[in-house]
Amino acid sequence: MSLKHALLAILTADSMSGYDLIKYFDGSVTFVWSAPHSQIYPELRRLDSEGLVEVEEVARGKKGTKRIYSINEEGIEEFRRWVNELLPLQPERDPYRLKAAFMEWAEPENARRQLQEHKRHYEASLLRWQQLVDDIGARRVPLLQRRLERRDPREHDRIVAFKEFAFRGEVARAKAEIAWAEEGLRLLDELEAQPPKRRSARRARA
Amino acid sequence: MSLKHALLAILTADSMSGYDLIKYFDGSVTFVWSAPHSQIYPELRRLDSEGLVEVEEVARGKKGTKRIYSINEEGIEEFRRWVNELLPLQPERDPYRLKAAFMEWAEPENARRQLQEHKRHYEASLLRWQQLVDDIGARRVPLLQRRLERRDPREHDRIVAFKEFAFRGEVARAKAEIAWAEEGLRLLDELEAQPPKRRSARRARA
DNA sequence: GTAGTCATGTAAGAGGTTACATGATTAG
């Protein structure tokens, strides 16, 4: 049920159309929660039917309609309920770790490719997240600016601090994943340097 | 499609019933991939209908049937295909980070409770994972023992090394999450020590 | 006019959660 609350979270910053919301989603929220537009538009309709948002319909051409969504009191209450509620920690489900645990079945070059891709992916993420943390600190993020405009200046530091904290968690995660991938690449090097038996997996159950 | 391959992965160690498989799942694979029995039994049937496993049916009482699953050549090929294939990195979706980013909407005690729970959860995970890495290194894990029995001793170190590596990734992740939760708890302490405005979220849009 | 961006949807299918449901064997 987090998509619903991710949408409400964005709408606590300001009223906007589904399209705008998707842009902000891709701009920063994506880093902690991603969703395609095919999931967002129906979910916004659902928020409306649940009475958590108000909708202003704006005609566009003969048939088109743009919908501007605003969170209402019930929406705010629902969002507040969600942030205050204890969310039980969920079981892990990580396909990369799963694959890594069975890399003896892969050709070394394919195992290496997967780990290189892992490293590359998190290095790119790290840059983006670090940049985002900096931008949040400098209040350079558009959605954050819209949010702060509607809040008492005395609250600003607190609001910013939590956002920095959340994304610093992603920065730390990226660093840990990079180190892990590097460890795996070193392991592959070692195993190839002193091959006890090459292509061993190929004949495993022959 | 990882459940399918997690099941095949376990069956590369040895033939077993769905029930046994679930036990092993809960024993170590759970740490990287979890699934309830309601998902596992149908998936095993599917593996059978796809011709990736052989099934031996054993009568139990008047109506009961126990099914012993064995991976076959096609299953091994499919599993090998999966480990060799490059799995594109997927977008993050982390409800805890999402909540953390909006903690200004929570009562401090509830934010603190969530982070304490986060810390407690990963501390427990850390112990179990560290224990598992040790047990893997000492070949003390039952499923691993069954696996090694059917493999050339010269391959053993390599097989063990990948499993240790995979779970060391989880150990690192747990440590990072504990550190993150501690950072969050410190932040809450600081904000409460010098409250710019208490219960601010409550009146945010009033 | 045409490419880019604005703007919004539907639908099939895969994957996962939660609850319900049943019965056998074994150890005390």
Place this chain on the structure above:
DNA sequence: CTAATCATGTAACCTCTTACATGACTAC
């Protein structure tokens, strides 16, 4: 006889992915 463990399912529901689909506005 009774509790624990063995053993296997079904079904409703929710979430997410992927692909298909349409049309308007704006700047060149």
